[in-house]
Amino acid sequence: MPRNLSEHFTLEELVASQTAARKGIDNTPGVTAMRNLKSLADVLEEVRVLLGGVSIIVSSGYRSPALNAAVGGSEKSAHMQGLAADFTAPKFGTVLQTARKIAASGIAYDQLIHEYGSWVHIGLTAPGVKPRRQNLSIFQGTGYLPGIVSKPM
Numbered sequence: 001m002p003r004n005l006s007e008h009f010t011l012e013e014l015v016a017s018q019t020a021a022r023k024g025i026d027n028t029p030g031v032t033a034m035r036n037l038k039s040l041a042d043v044l045e046e047v048r049v050l051l052g053g054v055s056i057i058v059s060s061g062y063r064s065p066a067l068n069a070a071v072g073g074s075e076k077s078a079h080m081q082g083l084a085a086d087f088t089a090p091k092f093g094t095v096l097q098t099a100r101k102i103a104a105s106g107i108a109y110d111q112l113i114h115e116y117g118s119w120v121h122i123g124l125t126a127p128g129v130k131p132r133r134q135n136l137s138i139f140q141g142t143g144y145l146p147g148i149v150s151k152p153m
Ligand SMILES: [Zn+2]
Pocket: 060, 079, 084, 085, 086, 121, 122
């Protein structure tokens, strides 16, 4: 039975990983990551409301250190603490439109990244740490660019 972390988000969807399944990697969050995933689900609820109540499709949430290494994630990735999610909201609009809408909101994220024109990364700070509200974009071969921008020509 799915365990709900919030009204619309389950623990299962925030720990699901095709890579973990394929490679047999354990992706079970510990106590701290579990607590953080609850905060993450609450912020995803805020995003859902902001976007008009459309479905949010999470492609990556929690990543154990082994899974993070397997997918080539940053060594300091907030995903490893259960503090980040990659997602799309196709019923709202494009990834760029979705990221811009969140950037213009008052949601207390630490990092918002428009990644490869394909998904939005939202990262939170650990409890008690002030969020930076940093906006970035990245595309194949560009490195991180400031702001929520479209792919440079
Ligand atoms: Zn991410």
